[in-house]
Amino acid sequence: MALKDILVHVDNNKTCASRLETAVNLALAHDAHLTGVCVVTHPHYPGYLEAQIPSEVLEGQRAAAKEMAEEGKKAFTDAVGKNKLAGECRIVEGDLIDTLALHGRYSDVLVVSQRDPDSNYTPGDMPDRLILSVGRPVIVVPYAGRYPTVGQNIMVAWDTSRLATRAVNDALPIMQAAKKVTIIALNPHGGEQGHGEVVGADIALHLARHGVKAEATHVYVDDIEVSDMLLSRAADAGADMIVMGAYGHRRLHELVLGGVTQHLLGHMTAPVLMSH
Numbered sequence: 001m002a003l004k005d006i007l008v009h010v011d012n013n014k015t016c017a018s019r020l021e022t023a024v025n026l027a028l029a030h031d032a033h034l035t036g037v038c039v040v041t042h043p044h045y046p047g048y049l050e051a052q053i054p055s056e057v058l059e060g061q062r063a064a065a066k067e068m069a070e071e072g073k074k075a076f077t078d079a080v081g082k083n084k085l086a087g088e089c090r091i092v093e094g095d096l097i098d099t100l101a102l103h104g105r106y107s108d109v110l111v112v113s114q115r116d117p118d119s120n121y122t123p124g125d126m127p128d129r130l131i132l133s134v135g136r137p138v139i140v141v142p143y144a145g146r147y148p149t150v151g152q153n154i155m156v157a158w159d160t161s162r163l164a165t166r167a168v169n170d171a172l173p174i175m176q177a178a179k180k181v182t183i184i185a186l187n188p189h190g191g192e193q194g195h196g197e198v199v200g201a202d203i204a205l206h207l208a209r210h211g212v213k214a215e216a217t218h219v220y221v222d223d224i225e226v227s228d229m230l231l232s233r234a235a236d237a238g239a240d241m242i243v244m245g246a247y248g249h250r251r252l253h254e255l256v257l258g259g260v261t262q263h264l265l266g267h268m269t270a271p272v273l274m275s276h
Contacts, residue, residue, distance in 0.1 A: 003030040003173035007107035009100055010036040010089060012071040013122070015113040019141045021148050022271065023111040024079050026139075027087070029151070029177060035107060036076035036089035038069045039099045066091075097126055101134040108173070109137045114268055116143040128265065131246045137170035137275045139241075142268050147240065150271045153180045155239040156214070157230055157260075158203055159188075160195055163245025167275040168203065171243040174273070175212045183207075184233055185218040186226045227263035239270055246274035 008023035010016060020036075027034040073089045080087040092099050104110045112127045123129075131138045141147055151174040158164055168175075175181050183203055188195040196202050200216025207214045221229045234242050246261045264272055 001108070001173055003108050004032045005035070005107040006030075006032050006109055006111065007035045007037060007100075007104050008076075008111040009113070010038040010072040010076045012068045012075070013113075013116075013119060015116055015119075015141075015143045016072060016075060018143075018146050019111055019113045020075060020079055021146060022139070022141050022150055024083055024085060025148050026111070026150060026174075027085055028083060030173065032108070034080060034085055034087035035103070036073070036080075036087065037100060037103045038072040038076075038089065038091045039096045040065045040069045040091060040093045041096055096123060097130050097133070100130055104130075104134045104136050104138075107136060109139060109170070109273070110134060111139045111141065113141050114143045114265065119143075128247075128262075131274050132276050137167065137273050139271055139273050140265065140268065141271050147271050150241045151175075151178055153237065153239050154178050154182070154241045154243060155230075155234045155237060156181065156183045156203075157242065157244035158183045158185050158195075158200060158216075159245075160203075161245055163247070163276060165245075167243050167245045167273065168207070170275045171273050172207075172210060172212070174241070175207065175214070175243075176210060178212070181207070181212055181214040182237055182239070183214050183216045184230070185216075186229055187220055188218050225263065227260045227267070230260070231264070231267060231269055234270055242268075242270055242272045244272065244274060246276045 006023055006027050008020060023034060069091045073091060076089040112130065115122050115126055127138060127140050154175055156168060183200045185195055185199050188199045199218040204214045204216045219229065
């Protein structure tokens with residue numbers, strides 16, 4: 001399947017310029033249509049409290065939200081026009097994550113930002129809940145820095161799980177266009193449900209049949225967290241994208257006890273394509 005339909009979350013936050021640049025260049029590389037979705041959200045007040053708020057205050061909040069959406073739309077329109085890219089921008093009212101998930105189901109991949117811990121504009125469960133609910137792969141762009149080129153040097157976190165399998169399949173169109181793909185298995189194990197006699201050989205062969213020349217490697221670690229080793233190896237390799245399955249455990253379990261997904265979402269140093 002070719003990558004032909006990309007959706008990017010658009011707003012007027014400081015992280016938008018970076019994610020928009022990433023999405024535009026990804027669309028150019030794959031000759032894809034780019035859809036921007038700017039969600040106008042409104043504060044939710046209990047009925048008894050809303051009745052006490054002057055109507056002009058509520059109208060002012062709605063007007064400000066729409067103005068911010070128009071600013072985001074202009075940034076999208078300027079970027080698409082400058083790059084002569086096929087695209088459209090939608091301004092939609094509703095809950096941020098539910099709205100992005102709804103529109104995202106009609107795209108091949110979504111591009112969003114990592115949550116900025118210093119920003120009050122992004123819900124605390126974004127992009128986590130989006131990844132879990134949309135049913136499409138999500139590329140999460142770090143909130144700090146610029147990432148104009150993604151998918152040229154890809155590192156795949158492989159553990160033979162259903163989620164990793166889904167992520168590899170979802171990322172296949174991007175890997176087919178990549179210059180380098182590295183499959184890394186961290187603390188692999190044998191057995192019928194394990195990695196096989198030669199770690200990474202089976203998934204590398206599968207990718208080769210799809211025109212992806214991938215190098216398989218593995219590492220055993222017991223002195224640092226698996227997630228830190230993955231980030232370290234990706235940095236050493238100069239990877240511009242990490243591909244991995246998201247939330248092998250329930251999200252609440254990871255939030256309480258920690259987990260690879262949660263750590264990556266909090267400490268990513270390169271865009272991460274996640275699938276659930």
